[in-house]
Amino acid sequence: MRRLLTILLMLGACSIAQAQKGTPANMVHVKGGTFVPLYGSNNQAIAVQEFIMDKYPVTNAQYKAFVAEYPKWKKSEVKQLFADAGYLKHWASDLSVGSNAEKLKDSPVINVSWFAAKAYCECQGKRLPTVNEWEFAALASETKKDASSEPSFYQRSLDWYSQPNPKYLPPVQESFKNYYGLYGMIGLVWEWTSDFNSALIIGESRQNASLDRQLFCGAGSTGASDVKNYVAFMRYAFRSSLKANYTVANLGFRCVQDVPAKITAKK
Amino acid sequence: MVGIFCLGIASSCGTKTTNAEILNSLNETAAPTEMPVIEAELTDAPLVPAPITRKHPAKVVVRLEVTEVVKKLADGVDYTFWTFGGSVPGKFIRVRQNDEVEFHLMNHPDSKNPHNIDLHAVTGPGGGAAATFTAPGQETVFNFKAINPGLYVYHCATAPVGMHIANGMYGLIMVEPEEGMEPVDKEYYVMQGDFYTKGAFGAPGLQPFDMEKALDERPSYVVFNGSVGAMTGDNAITAKVGDKVRLFVGNGGPNLVSSFHVIGEIFDKVHPEGGSNVNTNVQTTLVPAGGSAITEFKVDVPGNYVLVDHSIFRTFNKGALGMLKVEGPDNLAIFSGQTEQKIYLPEGSAIQEMPKSETPKAAFASNKDMRMELGKTLYAQNCQACHQAEGQGITGAFPPLAKSDYLNADVDRSIGVVAHGLEGQIKVNGEVYNSTMPKIKLTDEEIANVMTYVLNSWGNKGGEVNLDQVKKAKAKYKH
Ligand SMILES: [Cu+2]
Numbered sequence: 001m002r003r004l005l006t007i008l009l010m011l012g013a014c015s016i017a018q019a020q021k022g023t024p025a026n027m028v029h030v031k032g033g034t035f036v037p038l039y040g041s042n043n044q045a046i047a048v049q050e051f052i053m054d055k056y057p058v059t060n061a062q063y064k065a066f067v068a069e070y071p072k073w074k075k076s077e078v079k080q081l082f083a084d085a086g087y088l089k090h091w092a093s094d095l096s097v098g099s100n101a102e103k104l105k106d107s108p109v110i111n112v113s114w115f116a117a118k119a120y121c122e123c124q125g126k127r128l129p130t131v132n133e134w135e136f137a138a139l140a141s142e143t144k145k146d147a148s149s150e151p152s153f154y155q156r157s158l159d160w161y162s163q164p165n166p167k168y169l170p171p172v173q174e175s176f177k178n179y180y181g182l183y184g185m186i187g188l189v190w191e192w193t194s195d196f197n198s199a200l201i202i203g204e205s206r207q208n209a210s211l212d213r214q215l216f217c218g219a220g221s222t223g224a225s226d227v228k229n230y231v232a233f234m235r236y237a238f239r240s241s242l243k244a245n246y247t248v249a250n251l252g253f254r255c256v257q258d259v260p261a262k263i264t265a266k267k
Numbered sequence: 268m269v270g271i272f273c274l275g276i277a278s279s280c281g282t283k284t285t286n287a288e289i290l291n292s293l294n295e296t297a298a299p300t301e302m303p304v305i306e307a308e309l310t311d312a313p314l315v316p317a318p319i320t321r322k323h324p325a326k327v328v329v330r331l332e333v334t335e336v337v338k339k340l341a342d343g344v345d346y347t348f349w350t351f352g353g354s355v356p357g358k359f360i361r362v363r364q365n366d367e368v369e370f371h372l373m374n375h376p377d378s379k380n381p382h383n384i385d386l387h388a389v390t391g392p393g394g395g396a397a398a399t400f401t402a403p404g405q406e407t408v409f410n411f412k413a414i415n416p417g418l419y420v421y422h423c424a425t426a427p428v429g430m431h432i433a434n435g436m437y438g439l440i441m442v443e444p445e446e447g448m449e450p451v452d453k454e455y456y457v458m459q460g461d462f463y464t465k466g467a468f469g470a471p472g473l474q475p476f477d478m479e480k481a482l483d484e485r486p487s488y489v490v491f492n493g494s495v496g497a498m499t500g501d502n503a504i505t506a507k508v509g510d511k512v513r514l515f516v517g518n519g520g521p522n523l524v525s526s527f528h529v530i531g532e533i534f535d536k537v538h539p540e541g542g543s544n545v546n547t548n549v550q551t552t553l554v555p556a557g558g559s560a561i562t563e564f565k566v567d568v569p570g571n572y573v574l575v576d577h578s579i580f581r582t583f584n585k586g587a588l589g590m591l592k593v594e595g596p597d598n599l600a601i602f603s604g605q606t607e608q609k610i611y612l613p614e615g616s617a618i619q620e621m622p623k624s625e626t627p628k629a630a631f632a633s634n635k636d637m638r639m640e641l642g643k644t645l646y647a648q649n650c651q652a653c654h655q656a657e658g659q660g661i662t663g664a665f666p667p668l669a670k671s672d673y674l675n676a677d678v679d680r681s682i683g684v685v686a687h688g689l690e691g692q693i694k695v696n697g698e699v700y701n702s703t704m705p706k707i708k709l710t711d712e713e714i715a716n717v718m719t720y721v722l723n724s725w726g727n728k729g730g731e732v733n734l735d736q737v738k739k740a741k742a743k744y745k746h
Contacts, residue, residue, distance in 0.1 A: 164336065246404075251403075
């Protein structure tokens with residue numbers, strides 16, 4: 001089963017890789033560093049290499065252009081294995097959002113599977129961020145790279161987690177902009193990561209501390225005595241509820257790139 | 268189930284369960300049996316499904332939908348509840364011992380979060396939590412056999428568990444013993460829970476969850492059935508004189524343990540902690556967070572019986588108050604009508620005792636309509652527990668405000684009552700009251716608003732009370 005999936009996955013991937021020159025438009029540079037993630041390494045700090053990240057989550061308009069170019073990602077043609085029945089369910093048809101098209105063109109695309117998000121990024125010569133990259137970039141407030149110890153910062157997340165989804169998601173440019181110039185890392189949509197299920201919570205969160213490490217794909221920690229960790233908890237829990245062909249009404253994505261060798265060399 | 272989550276994607280995960288094995292084991296449990304298949308009847312509190320009359324086990328299909336909804340937590344206060352079935356507490360589930368339950372958990376596509384369910388009635392790891400971990404827009408199914416009879420709590424166990432429970436993700440499942448339950452006349456579902464809002468008790472608007480208060484176990488609200496007033500006034504549960512009443516009582520927590528008590532009744536029977544033992548003649552029964560109790564009593568005397576958490580500040584200051592209205596003929600041999608309910612009055616003031624309360628800054632009313640609006644909320648928060656939702660009072664204990672001759676005869680005097688409290692004998696609409704009304708800690712502005720509301724409600728004489736009148740009346744009527 002697993003091999004089969006892997007093969008299909010390769011077939012599904014985009015064959016076009018674009019040449020990279022400098023930091024492309026609408027992406028920002030995130031300088032590497034270290035942070036302590038909630039799961040996976042016994043509370044040891046993890047190093048994150050510098051990377052370049054999309055300023056905004058991918059929008060409906062951008063995704064429409066992608067589907068136009070790669071018809072196998074049309075609603076009507078996509079394979080169930082790669083995207084469940086909810087794929088692009090907020091679109092009226094294969095290439096049209098429908099009556100709300102104008103309103104939603106700059107809103108994040110949602111209802112896309114991990115396979116679809118991955119293919120999209122690859123076709124732009126990019127990739128999905130890892131959980132660690134994403135979490136590292138999401139630690140920033142408006143003014144600080146690491147705002148994880150500021151109550152007002154994690155309250156922003158808590159408030160968002162406990163608000164029902166709005167009827168129409170706002171344009172990506174209107175959302176919260178953080179220190180790096182990344183928009184909507186918090187308060188807009190959940191976002192796919194390449195290794196979204198590597199730190200499984202598997203729905204039995206109370207046991208994570210004691211569970212067999214191998215069984216659960218990562219060492220658990222319930223030492224989240226800090227409120228701030230609860231915020232990360234929510235994201236890890238969300239990610240681990242997913243499968244790669246799932247589509248969710250508030251789950252979008254953005255892409256990243258490695259820093260081209262030249263730029264790195266200059267430093 | 269673990270394997271499924273790791274399937275097909277490069278990860279550091281090494282699990283030995285293969286997908287095929289999982290499918291096999293699922294098929295086994297789902298194998299066809301001789302048993303009849305029944306779709307479970309699910310009910311919202313305070314109702315419970317009909318008692319089970321079957322004499323044989325069945326396969327019972329339960330379909331529970333998780334939704335995240337904005338609803339009323341108290342008058343003027345909204346909250347985003349995470350629910351099993353649309354309201355708090357979750358739907359009541361009723362099965363029979365040795366039934367095989369096929370459990371479907373659907374997470375609504377509009378949910379922001381994944382959820383799952385841990386049923387304490389399940390024998391098996393996690394009580395179904397891992398098997399039902401469900402992303403928004405997905406459905407999961409698992410099977411279990413209800414081996415042990417009893418009244419069990421179910422709840423969400425998704426990280427962070429505390430937050431999911433604090434947002435209302437709990438309910439009850441009754442596993443009736445094979446021999447069935449003794450028939451009674453009325454059955455009701457009552458579940459307590461504590462809530463943690465950014466604003467203090469009564470602070471209006473959509474209140475976000477406050478993680479800090481939850482960690483410190485300092486709830487802003489403690490309520491029965493999901494909101495302040497969910498079981499009072501028109502929502503009170505009812506019975507007739509002579510009825511045997513059974514309450515299925517649960518406590519979702521997440522933090523507090525409940526001292527469950529019904530003022531004016533003695534539980535003839537209690538199944539402590541929802542188990543098989545029976546205790547008799549109980550006044551107050553302890554209901555642990557994540558636990559339950561079944562209480563039974565016969566109501567012999569008409570009147571209003573108040574359900575409380577006898578950790579009593581929670582009742583008068585945080586909302587843990589419900590009501591059972593019993594109608595029928597008096598029974599003077601059992602209750603003469605003179606017994607004092609005022610035993611709880613010294614603690615009765617809703618606001619008075621709040622230590623260092625940051626009473627929300629009252630919005631300033633610039634006209635009568637605004638006074639009415641603000642007054643309505645103030646009434647619900649400060650007066651309704653005693654004078655009742657329609658101002659009708661409780662004969663013998665709390666005088667009516669509706670069409671009250673005492674009130675309408677001299678408004679200034681009544682302002683004095685609210686500002687300074689009142690003790691001693693008064694006559695309202697021909698009925699003598701000799702009791703105590705505690706001083707209610709309200710600002711002059713708030714008194715003006717609540718009195719304007721009272722005067723313009725339930726057939727009273729109308730008019731507007733302003734700040735000036737309050738100041739003068741307070742000075743004139745000092746008790
Ligand atoms: Cu939940």
